[in-house]
Amino acid sequence: xxxxALAVSARKRGNCYDFAQFVLDRLAASGVETELINFYDYQIxxxxxxxxxxxxHCDPHKGVDAPCPIEDDVRPIWEKTWSSEILLLFVxxxxxxxxxxxxxxxxxxxxxxxxxxRDKLKQSVVSAVVLAAPHQSGGTSWIPSxxxxxxxxxxxxxxxxxxxxxxxxxxxxxxDHLINEQEIQRRLEFMAERTLKVARESRGV
Numbered sequence: 001x002x003x004x005a006l007a008v009s010a011r012k013r014g015n016c017y018d019f020a021q022f023v024l025d026r027l028a029a030s031g032v033e034t035e036l037i038n039f040y041d042y043q044i045x046x047x048x049x050x051x052x053x054x055x056x057h058c059d060p061h062k063g064v065d066a067p068c069p070i071e072d073d074v075r076p077i078w079e080k081t082w083s084s085e086i087l088l089l090f091v092x093x094x095x096x097x098x099x100x101x102x103x104x105x106x107x108x109x110x111x112x113x114x115x116x117x118r119d120k121l122k123q124s125v126v127s128a129v130v131l132a133a134p135h136q137s138g139g140t141s142w143i144p145s146x147x148x149x150x151x152x153x154x155x156x157x158x159x160x161x162x163x164x165x166x167x168x169x170x171x172x173x174x175x176d177h178l179i180n181e182q183e184i185q186r187r188l189e190f191m192a193e194r195t196l197k198v199a200r201e202s203r204g205v
Contacts, residue, residue: 001199002033003086006077008102012040015166016090018179019129019188023088026192037080039101042073046104054111068111078109082116086199087156089128091147096140098147106150118155123202126151127160127195129188131178133167159198160191 005020017038024034053066068075081087091102128151134141144163151158166173169181178184 001031001086001203002035002084003027003088004035004037004081004084005088005090006081007036007038007040008089008091008099008105009039010094010099010101012038014092015131015173015178016092016129018177019131019164019184020088020090022179022185022188023192026189027086027196030196032086032196035080035084037077039099039105042077044074044077044101044104045070045072045108046100047107065111068108070108074105074108075112077105078112078116082121085124085203086195087124087126087154088195089126089147089151091128091130093130093132093140093143096143098143102150116155121155122157124156125159125195125199125202126154126156127158127162127191129160129162129164129191131164131166131173133165134163136167157198157202159195162187162191 003024005024007016007020009016011017020036024036028034048070050069054068055065056062057065091098094100128147130144130147132140132143134144148161151161164178164184164187166178169178169184171178171181
């Protein structure tokens with residue numbers, strides 16, 4: 001069984017990276033193969049400079065999609081997620097909104113989502129952690145709702161959806177590491193255990 005975690009942050013080693021590594025370490029200790037995909041290390045480009053190649057199947061004169069003209073890391077990352085039985089998302093808040101990296105990554109899937117192994121994904125699971133303080137920043141209150149819709153759209157069984165409000169903790173969340181908070185570790189440990197349990201049940205393990 002394989003677990004892939006996406007750390008959807010523009011920072012090299014931010015809180016989402018810490019959370020992802022913490023959860024993957026727990027899964028690895030239970031014999032799960034793990035991989036952390038840190039968006040910082042990849043080229044993720046938004047939709048741009050195209051002729052809607054991805055929806056040409058709707059054109060009565062063409063009927064078949066053309067390849068996306070953007071050559072970057074978006075499709076390889078999506079293909080990696082398809083190969084995993086467990087998908088974990090760790091998403092911060094930027095300026096009261098989900099990161100532009102996530103929006104680009106999610107929207108670009110329209111170029112090839114019909115090629116995803118849907119039967120396999122239905123037997124797989126997803127859990128997500130959203131780092132947000134809804135009472136602190138304008139717009140932030142709708143991030144959990146937005147991301148919950150994104151998670152439901154992944155065609156996997158949703159196991160965990162955790163919203164971590166950094167304002168509840170003493171640790172300074174930008175320049176320090178929230179993973180040092182015992183309560184956060186407890187919540188992530190629970191999510192790791194529950195996610196693995198459901199993933200095994202889904203595959204009859």
